[in-house]
Amino acid sequence: MGSNNTARNRADQMFPVLAPADIARVEQFGEPRHYAAGEALFRTGDRDIGLILLLSGAVDIHQHDGTGHAVDVAHHEPGQFIGEVSGLSGKPALVDGTAAEDVEAVFLSPEQLRRLIVAEADLGERLMRALILRRASLIESCAAGPLLIAEADDSGRARIGNFLRRNGFPFRALTPTEDPAVAEMVAAYRECPNSWPLLLLADGRLLRNPSDTDVAHALDMIGEAASDRVYDVAVVGAGPAGLSAAVYAASEGLSVLVLDSRGFGGQAGASARIENYFGFPTGITGQALTARGFVQAQKFGAEIAIPACVESLDCEAADGIHRLRTEDGRSWCAHTVVIASGARYRRPPLENLDRFEGRGVWYWASPMEIQLCQGQEVALVGGGNSAGQAAVYLASQGCRVRMMVRGPGLAATMSRYLIDRIEANPAIELMTGTELVALEGDARGLQSVRWRRRADQAEGEAPIRHVFLFIGAEPATAWLHSCKLDTDRNGFVACGGDPAYPLATSRPGVFAIGDVRAGSVKRVGGAIGEGATVVAQIHAWLASRATEQAAATA
16 A cells, blocks of 8 residues: 555554454445446545455555546455545545456445444454554555645645644645646646645646635535434534543444544644653654544544534523534534633734744644754744643754743743753753744745843844744633633633532533633643543433433423
8 A cells, every 4th residue: 555664564454364254243244245347346535435345356446646647555355355444434435446356245334334343342453453554554655635736835735734634634745846747737827826735636626725624625524514413412622632522422322523623633633742641651642642532433433523613602592402503604413512622822912923824933843844944943932841842843853943931941831851851952942031022024934033032132033934833822712602601710611610510611511621621731631531521421411401301291
């Protein structure tokens, strides 16, 4: 499945051959299918392809891009199965499958696949590992997904690339002249700066400077809102807290919907390395940790809609049903709502800030930003753990980092292991008692920054083209104005008014967890713990409400 480390090092786990006993177990959950030689089992974009187990014959898997170029991805024979992570949720297929000869197979829908994985634990573990590794291989090898076309330093390329990467969606990034077929196709847009970046889909559609939502709709990532369905739980936010709540709720049989405006992982998903999370002594990237939770939630049947920016919550309906409406006009209903929308990155009061956001000013440090600033001098503002992780990561990728903090040092805001690492790294210059005061640039983006020492008001300036801001966050609660929840003086959601439901808000059936909750510890471990805890309280609340309704109708 492409030339990459995952395919080379873990091929046996990616493409296992099932024994007859395992085949018999799979057959109990699926239905027989026959495909004639040359027949398409599925095409790129087809939905609801869970897993296909070959009993006889052979199937070729290949990928094609919008230029018509095709790449062989895999060849499956009897005892092997076809599928990857999208099969858990029925999202569109990323590749084509064609019968190389007459095929007898067992077809499993996404629901049947999830039932198999849960019911047959040991076999399910092997299947899940293969599905996850296949998606990882597609991402590493760029052997599937759309073509992202822009110059290497185009900020829009970083924006869209980050959106796709944060949602675990494979893509291939090219410059306009890197591929002759692509160069000819996009030549007409070379003098149209507002058209870039371009996104070429497998079906030949070309999107010009699309928004994240445009991309998601074009790739059929979001799905349709079921306005007539009432979920047991709607979780707003797919960070560690929200994903944890989804996993525990779905695994216990509750119907779960997860909505997020950008991608799974939240702020934690942008962390280059988390080294103080229990069970990972060598550390783990935020993307890897939250990606596991994302897949795990789908394994148990949670429905996830991204991007879906919730605009309002109606929690006063006479029937007790909570209704959420997104900015694009879709609506969703649930018996309970878990607010896990976390916090938004704080924006300093700098002139021109909005002008350079995404064009030199960044709120996270990922491989996409590294492509733009590798080997350059950068500025990083902030003194918390996220700032420390980002500084160490940027330095490890060849950047020279000016780390600016307003306070006298890092001891009050950062873990000791990160402080030691920063102090030992000659590529990081710690500038204490310093604040960023100005951003300068032009149509190309940020070109220089100016800072000021607080002690003597002395100013300095440098031709720095990339600034990373990690100065804390504010609660993401603007969408809750219609629900009139109690908050603390800083806008974080207040909970605990009822001792029986410590994570319940001032509105019945509405709970809050993670960074958005007043008094939370603002750590990944704490958020995940609250996600598990809130599910027990939801069960109790639903049972109590059912008892009350039964008594009222008796």
